[in-house]
Amino acid sequence: MKITKAEVLHVAHLARLDIGDSDVDRLAGQIGTILDYVDTLKQVDTTGVPATSHAITLTNAFREDELQSHLDPEAALANAPEKDDGAFAVPKVI
Amino acid sequence: MEFTPVIGLEVHAQLKTRTKIFCSCSTAFGAPPNTHTCPVCLGMPGVLPVLNKKVVDYTIKMALATHCTVQPESRFARKNYFYPDLPKGYQISQYELPIATGGYLDIDVDGRSLRIGITRIHMEEDAGKLIHDPDRPISRVDLNRTGTPLMEIVSEPDIRSPEAAGEYLRRLRAILRYLDISDGNMEEGSFRCDANISIMPDGSTVFGTRAEVKNLNSFKHVEKALYYEIARQKEILLDGGQVVQETRLWQPDKGQTVSMRGKEDAHDYRYFPDPDLLPLVIDDGWVDRMRAQMPELPAQRQARYMADYGLSPADARVLTGSRELSDYFEACLAVFDQPKTVANWIMGDLLGLLNTRGVEIENTPVSPENLAGLLELLDADVISGKIAKTVFEAMAETGRPAKTIVEEKGLVQVSDTSAIDPIVDAVIAGSPDEVERYRGGQKKLMGFFVGQVMKQTRGKANPKVVNEILAKKLG
Numbered sequence: 001m002k003i004t005k006a007e008v009l010h011v012a013h014l015a016r017l018d019i020g021d022s023d024v025d026r027l028a029g030q031i032g033t034i035l036d037y038v039d040t041l042k043q044v045d046t047t048g049v050p051a052t053s054h055a056i057t058l059t060n061a062f063r064e065d066e067l068q069s070h071l072d073p074e075a076a077l078a079n080a081p082e083k084d085d086g087a088f089a090v091p092k093v094i
Numbered sequence: 095m096e097f098t099p100v101i102g103l104e105v106h107a108q109l110k111t112r113t114k115i116f117c118s119c120s121t122a123f124g125a126p127p128n129t130h131t132c133p134v135c136l137g138m139p140g141v142l143p144v145l146n147k148k149v150v151d152y153t154i155k156m157a158l159a160t161h162c163t164v165q166p167e168s169r170f171a172r173k174n175y176f177y178p179d180l181p182k183g184y185q186i187s188q189y190e191l192p193i194a195t196g197g198y199l200d201i202d203v204d205g206r207s208l209r210i211g212i213t214r215i216h217m218e219e220d221a222g223k224l225i226h227d228p229d230r231p232i233s234r235v236d237l238n239r240t241g242t243p244l245m246e247i248v249s250e251p252d253i254r255s256p257e258a259a260g261e262y263l264r265r266l267r268a269i270l271r272y273l274d275i276s277d278g279n280m281e282e283g284s285f286r287c288d289a290n291i292s293i294m295p296d297g298s299t300v301f302g303t304r305a306e307v308k309n310l311n312s313f314k315h316v317e318k319a320l321y322y323e324i325a326r327q328k329e330i331l332l333d334g335g336q337v338v339q340e341t342r343l344w345q346p347d348k349g350q351t352v353s354m355r356g357k358e359d360a361h362d363y364r365y366f367p368d369p370d371l372l373p374l375v376i377d378d379g380w381v382d383r384m385r386a387q388m389p390e391l392p393a394q395r396q397a398r399y400m401a402d403y404g405l406s407p408a409d410a411r412v413l414t415g416s417r418e419l420s421d422y423f424e425a426c427l428a429v430f431d432q433p434k435t436v437a438n439w440i441m442g443d444l445l446g447l448l449n450t451r452g453v454e455i456e457n458t459p460v461s462p463e464n465l466a467g468l469l470e471l472l473d474a475d476v477i478s479g480k481i482a483k484t485v486f487e488a489m490a491e492t493g494r495p496a497k498t499i500v501e502e503k504g505l506v507q508v509s510d511t512s513a514i515d516p517i518v519d520a521v522i523a524g525s526p527d528e529v530e531r532y533r534g535g536q537k538k539l540m541g542f543f544v545g546q547v548m549k550q551t552r553g554k555a556n557p558k559v560v561n562e563i564l565a566k567k568l569g
Binding site: 010014016053054058059060061062063064065066067068070071073076077082084085086087088089090091092093094 | 111112113118119120126127128129130131132133136144145146147148150167169174176177178224225226227230231232233234235236237362364367369371372373374375
């Protein structure tokens with residue numbers, strides 16, 4: 001499958017990946033190969049098979065509306081690169 | 095050229111559950127930052143979200159209240175985008191198969207009934223909260239709100255005026271509060287609205303290009319923002335230009351909408367079914383159980399007030415406008431069973447008082463028992479109508495029962511003729527000119543005499559008795 005340079009850049013942007021110009025052609029080729037491989041599935045005859053989102057037939061897993069303990073805020077913030085005043089700190093977004 | 099606006103509304107209502115939609119963390123408002131979190135709502139790798147059953151219960155109730163079809167099978171999907179308030183990098187929502195579809199809501203605008211279609215209702219999780227530092231180049235992320243259950247209610251583009259949009263929202267909010275499934279508080283963000291609006295020439299059936307308006311955080315602002323957008327789009331079209339499809343932000347302080355540039359390319363959400371959540375199957379039994387729990391809704395109460403109490407449609411609508419007001423009315427009736435009198439006092443004196451003070455019915459200084467007590471005294475001729483107004487004001491100031499106020503201030507109505515006779519005699523003796531004119535045929539002067547007697551008795555004389563005595567003595 002032919003993947004364009006623009007498509008590679010678009011997908012990279014959506015995933016917030018910073019890829020160099022030199023990588024684009026190589027990635028376009030690789031993505032095309034992966035998509036071709038997935039297309040193998042099209043060879044299966046799915047006539048009469050309903051579309052599904054899950055491979056298992058289970059449905060309905062619930063919890064009751066009951067409170068349980070919270071994580072210690074220090075533990076919640078333990079992996080944060082930056083924190084401030086009990087909160088995760090990020091570059092200003094507005 | 096005149097134009098018709100075409101408006102569709104998306105409402106997000108926060109559901110009143112104790113815990114979040116996919117984990118057992120508290121949804122309570124106002125806790126210190128990041129104290130209501132767990133690995134699930136923080137989006138840690140390897141965790142499994144599990145659906146809160148009450149969220150489904152509540153959404154089924156809303157679906158029934160808005161005449162939607164509850165889908166036997168629905169599904170959760172991931173909406174992918176990056177923002178610091180979204181720890182997983184996706185929001186769990188419903189996309190292709192929402193829980194409910196195809197309903198409607200009837201509203202009244204200027205005495206006309208309008209039916210607004212409801213496209214769909216779905217469940218989703220809320221994002222966290224960002225606090226922007228005024229001095230430093232950072233934003234603080236609080237994930238307490240992350241995972242709070244939301245219900246999104248999407249209307250058809252059936253709304254044709256800002257007033258109708260306001261009425262639709264008020265009605266929707268009233269239903270949520272009657273069902274007791276959401277606080278519906280716009281200012282606090284538990285009831286949020288985005289509006290899609292376009293305009294088309296009068297008589298046309300082809301919709302124009304729409305703009306999506308965000309940040310509408312009060313009913314008043316919704317109407318104002320829609321008026322602004324109508325005028326803005328009209329000017330563009332009359333100048334021969336074209337409306338751009340975009341998201342616009344309402345700026346309440348400036349009274350205008352501005353384009354939110356840079357958001358356009360963010361709309362590639364790549365929805366796909368969330369593999370962590372099983373398909374949701376709702377059978378008829380579940381729907382029937384929820385139906386059996388449904389309280390009386392505003393439209394039903396309105397109809398009952400008209401049929402059983404003989405109230406006008408307009409009065410019945412005002413009284414059922416909020417569950418709290420309607421409950422107040424019924425609490426009054428439990429003590430004093432004269433619906434029309436109670437309705438008039440609530441809509442006149444009570445709502446007037448609340449408006450003046452800017453308080454909601456929940457915080458009324460005059461309890462239903464006290465108002466009913468006042469009306470009992472009035473009905474039993476213990477006090478006059480004029481004194482009743484005075485007592486009402488005193489009740490609003492002190493919160494005390496009418497009976498106590500009447501006794502303490504000596505406001506009991508005087509109906510005893512032997513007490514009123516001498517005052518009537520004095521008034522007649524003191525107004526020889528008026529007496530002569532009255533006897534000469536100017537019967538309108540009766541009002542003058544009654545007024546004088548009432549003044550002398552500081553409003554305490556029974557006006558009916560005063561009238562009778564005056565009529566007799568003036569001949």
